[in-house]
Amino acid sequence: MTTPFLSVRDLKVHFPTPDGIVKATDGLSFTLEKGKTIGIVGESGSGKSVSSSAILGLHRHTNAIVSGEILLDGVDLLKISDEDMRRKRGADVAMIFQDPLSAMHPYYTVGSQIAEAYRVHHDVSRKKAKARAVEMLDRVGIPQPDHRVDDYPHQFSGGMRQRAMIAMALINNPSLLIADEPTTALDVTVQAQILDLLQDLQRDFDAAVIMITHDLGVIAEMADDVLVMYAGRAVEYGAGKEILTHPEMPYTWGLLSSVPDVAGDTSAKLIPIPGNPPSLLTPPPGCAFNPRCTHKDKVPGDLCTTVLPDLVPGVRSETHLKRCHLANPDAIYEQEILPEILPELVEER
Amino acid sequence: MSNFWPGDAGMPSEEPVGEDATDEVTEFQEPEMGHAASVADWGAKPILDVRDLKMYFPVKSSGVIRRTIGHVQAVDGVSFQVPAGGSLGLVGESGCGKSTTGRLVTRLYEPTGGSIEFDGRDITTISARSLKPLRREIQMIFQDPYTSLNPRHSVGSIIGAPLAIHQVVPKDKILPRVQELLEIVGLNPEHYNRYPHEFSGGQRQRIGIARALTLQPKLLVADEPVSALDVSIQAQVINLLQDLQREFGIAFLFIAHDLAVVRHFCPEVAVMYLGKIVEIADRETLYNRPNHPYTQALLSAVPNVKQAAIGGRRERIQLEGDVPSPINPPSGCRFRTRCSLAQEICARVEPPLLQIGKRHKVACHFAGELGHHPDRPITASLLGVDDTGTPDPGASPATDLGNEPGYSDTWFDLERKTMAKA
Numbered sequence: 001m002t003t004p005f006l007s008v009r010d011l012k013v014h015f016p017t018p019d020g021i022v023k024a025t026d027g028l029s030f031t032l033e034k035g036k037t038i039g040i041v042g043e044s045g046s047g048k049s050v051s052s053s054a055i056l057g058l059h060r061h062t063n064a065i066v067s068g069e070i071l072l073d074g075v076d077l078l079k080i081s082d083e084d085m086r087r088k089r090g091a092d093v094a095m096i097f098q099d100p101l102s103a104m105h106p107y108y109t110v111g112s113q114i115a116e117a118y119r120v121h122h123d124v125s126r127k128k129a130k131a132r133a134v135e136m137l138d139r140v141g142i143p144q145p146d147h148r149v150d151d152y153p154h155q156f157s158g159g160m161r162q163r164a165m166i167a168m169a170l171i172n173n174p175s176l177l178i179a180d181e182p183t184t185a186l187d188v189t190v191q192a193q194i195l196d197l198l199q200d201l202q203r204d205f206d207a208a209v210i211m212i213t214h215d216l217g218v219i220a221e222m223a224d225d226v227l228v229m230y231a232g233r234a235v236e237y238g239a240g241k242e243i244l245t246h247p248e249m250p251y252t253w254g255l256l257s258s259v260p261d262v263a264g265d266t267s268a269k270l271i272p273i274p275g276n277p278p279s280l281l282t283p284p285p286g287c288a289f290n291p292r293c294t295h296k297d298k299v300p301g302d303l304c305t306t307v308l309p310d311l312v313p314g315v316r317s318e319t320h321l322k323r324c325h326l327a328n329p330d331a332i333y334e335q336e337i338l339p340e341i342l343p344e345l346v347e348e349r
Numbered sequence: 350m351s352n353f354w355p356g357d358a359g360m361p362s363e364e365p366v367g368e369d370a371t372d373e374v375t376e377f378q379e380p381e382m383g384h385a386a387s388v389a390d391w392g393a394k395p396i397l398d399v400r401d402l403k404m405y406f407p408v409k410s411s412g413v414i415r416r417t418i419g420h421v422q423a424v425d426g427v428s429f430q431v432p433a434g435g436s437l438g439l440v441g442e443s444g445c446g447k448s449t450t451g452r453l454v455t456r457l458y459e460p461t462g463g464s465i466e467f468d469g470r471d472i473t474t475i476s477a478r479s480l481k482p483l484r485r486e487i488q489m490i491f492q493d494p495y496t497s498l499n500p501r502h503s504v505g506s507i508i509g510a511p512l513a514i515h516q517v518v519p520k521d522k523i524l525p526r527v528q529e530l531l532e533i534v535g536l537n538p539e540h541y542n543r544y545p546h547e548f549s550g551g552q553r554q555r556i557g558i559a560r561a562l563t564l565q566p567k568l569l570v571a572d573e574p575v576s577a578l579d580v581s582i583q584a585q586v587i588n589l590l591q592d593l594q595r596e597f598g599i600a601f602l603f604i605a606h607d608l609a610v611v612r613h614f615c616p617e618v619a620v621m622y623l624g625k626i627v628e629i630a631d632r633e634t635l636y637n638r639p640n641h642p643y644t645q646a647l648l649s650a651v652p653n654v655k656q657a658a659i660g661g662r663r664e665r666i667q668l669e670g671d672v673p674s675p676i677n678p679p680s681g682c683r684f685r686t687r688c689s690l691a692q693e694i695c696a697r698v699e700p701p702l703l704q705i706g707k708r709h710k711v712a713c714h715f716a717g718e719l720g721h722h723p724d725r726p727i728t729a730s731l732l733g734v735d736d737t738g739t740p741d742p743g744a745s746p747a748t749d750l751g752n753e754p755g756y757s758d759t760w761f762d763l764e765r766k767t768m769a770k771a
Contacts, residue, residue, distance in 0.1 A: 043579040044550075143670075157671045158443070187442035187606065189668045192650035196667065214580055217652030244654065257383065258584035260613035262636060262651045269383030270613055272584035276549045340383060342655055 039223030111149030389616030438615030494553035505541035697738030
């Protein structure tokens with residue numbers, strides 16, 4: 001087996017606080033190939049953004065304790081010097097942020113900010129960098145790019161700002177792109193435009209993409225692999241289609257059954273996950289999801305509340321990993337969950 | 350209601366919780382697990398009747414003399430009804446005027462034109478003094494549970510404030526009622542002396558809901574009530590709102606950009622674009638057989654996890670560009686600049702909101718189901734113009750194309766191109 005392009009192994013990001021250690025990410029592992037997309041799903045505070053900023057080296061010189069291994073093309077990003085990291089950041093690894101208005105400087109023109117990203121990594125004149133910025137703006141579908149390049153961020157609409165952010169992220173041809181909730185702040189029709197654009201660009205640049213979102217619908221359309229995070233840990237990981245059609249972890253079931261649908265039967269039920277996400281300061285013992293899990297009575301004894309399950313292959317395939325004590329999740333999903341959330345599918349059978 | 354809302358009837362049961370907020374995960378327990386979508390009572394009388402409502406915000410020039418140089422036409426001729434105890438959903442993208450409509454209905458703004466009738470009373474221009482009793486009957490739930498609660502007031506004083514202001518109960522009775530309300534929305538009644546920061550986002554939204562319920566309103570304007578919450582919490586709050594609606598017969602004007610949430614909550618839905626309603630219909634019609642190209646594009650743009658999970662993705666209809674400025678909206682049909690069906694007539698004549706089914710109105714010259722849009726404008730003969738939109742001297746335009754709220758018994762049949770009756 002060849003080594004994967006990006007390999008994250010046992011990544012831990014811990015924040016010491018006066019009240020104790022906050023384990024924002026606690027042992028996260030995944031791999032990603034060039035041209036592929038991994039979708040990381042989870043609620044606020046599940047550690048998805050913290051993990052991705054660790055890949056960019058953004059926890060250096062903070063009080064965060066980062067351990068584990070992040071191998072990008074064979075180089076451990078956690079071991080290289082600050083200077084080397086600075087050279088990679090923005091050039092090999094780039095990031096698209098959620099809110100393009102706060103991610104851009106209001107006093108500088110859009111063009112100068114994009115050109116700056118280019119000049120940091122290339123020894124070119126301002127003029128050349130600006131020409132390259134115009135080229136990128138054109139590539140991401142901004143009309144009249146040679147004219148709009150001199151606009152300020154407030155003169156752009158939300159969708160255009162996000163396009164400009166993408167232009168800035170891709171100007172150095174990064175091989176790894178981290179998109180942190182890239183469409184959450186956008187309207188659905190604009191979201192559709194941006195998702196299509198990201199897919200096009202990924203094909204052209206052959207970049208690996210980490211897509212962080214809480215929207216399972218976006219994941220369903222974009223991701224090859226899916227990683228579901230809960231309380232700092234992966235709880236389910238595998239091929240996207242496999243996870244969305246045959247989820248084996250009650251938290252993933254909960255996510256699927258708590259979103260209403262625009263199509264399908266209106267008798268489909270909306271079943272919330274009871275309770276609130278746990279505190280990362282004092283996570284519940286055993287499985288972190290156990291206080292909210294409605295299936296823990298199906299597990300013998302008090303395994304769920306005492307023993308943290310390992311991330312192990314599920315019942316269907318070797319590559320579909322789940323962190324749960326349930327012995328027959330497949331049957332429970334088919335018999336108890338599906339009829340509630342997709343009644344028309346069950347009728348068809 | 351003589352007896353103040355009984356808090357025990359069918360409401361979530363409570364368990365005592367510990368001091369630490371992290372123990373509160375067991376706090377909210379549903380008696381039954383999930384809820385199916387809300388069902389309509391089509392015979393219900395309208396409690397809110399909005400007619401040709403307009404809100405223009407002046408745009409001032411800079412400098413010492415701030416002249417008005419234009420108007421943002423945030424809401425421009427909107428008509429709809431909300432049935433008593435029912436819900437109407439308002440959907441649309443940012444800037445379409447849905448929140449402004451909500452604020453007009455609660456009379457946080459005074460409308461530029463049109464009328465709002467609530468429970469038989471015209472409330473369009475009534476004075477601040479006569480507004481006060483109205484506030485008891487129309488309340489609002491806000492989007493952001495972090496900014497809509499005063500951080501320096503305890504939960505008890507936040508929820509109790511309306512009771513004190515409107516002097517509905519003697520001072521010593523306020524606390525028991527606050528506790529009752531906390532119980533109704535699924536919070537621990539002992540927590541009345543806590544502050545908003547001690548609660549999670551979902552719990553704060555419950556506090557906002559309790560505050561809105563305090564005065565037993567007949568109409569709740571819910572402006573994006575769940576969009577700031579995590580998905581698992583969203584479902585809890587939607588189910589709570591459904592419970593409350595069923596229990597107390599509250600009517601909802603439900604404003605949201607999330608088409609799936611609106612579909613679940615509202616049996617009737619209106620789609621807005623640039624200050625106008627472009628399509629309004631019952632849920633089944635709007636989501637299964639939309640006739641307006643904007644509704645069709647909007648629905649196709651929603652990423653759909655359950656459908657994707659069972660059978661791949663649908664084709665998206667791509668809308669080009671952005672929403673035009675509401676200061677200087679396009680002539681004729683406001684959607685024409687992004688519409689793939691647009692022809693000459695669309696730039697010349699504004700399409701009327703035409704009833705084309707029992708509970709279905711659409712504002713488009715080329716209305717039709719996806720893939721079955723007509724080649725010639727359906728509205729030409731009704732408007733007395735030819736197919737390019739030029740006035741036709743020989744034609745006799747229909748006079749009753751008024752912007753009336755609600756539905757009539759007769760409508761324009763798209764197939765036969767004549768008026769039809771139920």
